[in-house]
Amino acid sequence: MTLAPVIKLNDGNSIPQLGLGTWPLDDDQAATAVVQALEAGYRHIDTAVKYGNERGVGNGVRASGVDRGELFITTKLDGQYQGNDRAIEGLDGALERLGLDYVDLLLIHWPLPQRDEYVSTWKTFERLQAEGKVRSIGVSNFKPAHLERLMAETDVVPAVNQIQLSPAITRTAEREFHEKHGIVTESYSPLGGSGAGLLGAPILSQLAEKHGKTPGQLVLRWHIQHGLVTIPKTANPDRMSENLDIFDFALDPQDLAELAILDEGPGAGNDSDVTGH
Numbered sequence: 001m002t003l004a005p006v007i008k009l010n011d012g013n014s015i016p017q018l019g020l021g022t023w024p025l026d027d028d029q030a031a032t033a034v035v036q037a038l039e040a041g042y043r044h045i046d047t048a049v050k051y052g053n054e055r056g057v058g059n060g061v062r063a064s065g066v067d068r069g070e071l072f073i074t075t076k077l078d079g080q081y082q083g084n085d086r087a088i089e090g091l092d093g094a095l096e097r098l099g100l101d102y103v104d105l106l107l108i109h110w111p112l113p114q115r116d117e118y119v120s121t122w123k124t125f126e127r128l129q130a131e132g133k134v135r136s137i138g139v140s141n142f143k144p145a146h147l148e149r150l151m152a153e154t155d156v157v158p159a160v161n162q163i164q165l166s167p168a169i170t171r172t173a174e175r176e177f178h179e180k181h182g183i184v185t186e187s188y189s190p191l192g193g194s195g196a197g198l199l200g201a202p203i204l205s206q207l208a209e210k211h212g213k214t215p216g217q218l219v220l221r222w223h224i225q226h227g228l229v230t231i232p233k234t235a236n237p238d239r240m241s242e243n244l245d246i247f248d249f250a251l252d253p254q255d256l257a258e259l260a261i262l263d264e265g266p267g268a269g270n271d272s273d274v275t276g277h
Helices: 027-040 054-064 086-098 118-130 144-153 172-180 202-211 215-225 237-244 253-262
Strands: 006-008 014-016 044-046 072-077 103-108 134-140 160-164 184-188
Touching (some): 044 054, 054 072, 054 086, 086 118, 118 134, 134 144, 144 172, 172 184, 202 253, 215 237
Parallel strands (some): 044 072, 072 103, 103 134, 134 160, 160 184
Antiparallel strands (some): 006 014
């Protein structure tokens, strides 16, 4: 069984570098996928209130028989739980659905800057962490400007920022900002989303043939070598095993230089100043 390496967070906890994304699986699909993923060697599962599958994730965790202490479970609270102490109710509901006493990582799903509530929400997150209901706290889809304000007005630097990121959407400036401030970058949609898109790029086929891997494995290896945490989503057990089978090879400097042609520029991807939920 292959286990992903772990990355140390700024609060002393550790996060497995590769996990299972569960959007858009429903409860039944998520339960099955979690069992299959844990059997394959995954120890990191990502969900969110908005996904509507936390109960399924929890059912899968229990059905797997894997000890809770071996697992890293993330959930995210969306806009309805921003402001004042709404995050307390949000986390309590998530824990009830998951059937857990704590989550390993709790994220603010989107900054929603037009609502101007993410700072007060973060202060509530700090209290939830101090109370032991969550081991680590972080954010998702935050830009450097959002993070700068958060760090200026609160006490705890986010452990993680989960953002849309791939070889086509590299977010170099964001990653450099995170590294400077000790924030781990976590990639969602690491394979570029649905459809052929990124995975159909000729350079990926060429490098996959060179290394005896698939284009998807090449892309996931790109994330790993850049020190990113990545959470590809799949309900296919063969694909789960394939996605985990990326620790027996390395991309060389020439490979990485050639993959740079896939970068669509700093404007690619979603803009969390104007979108979110």
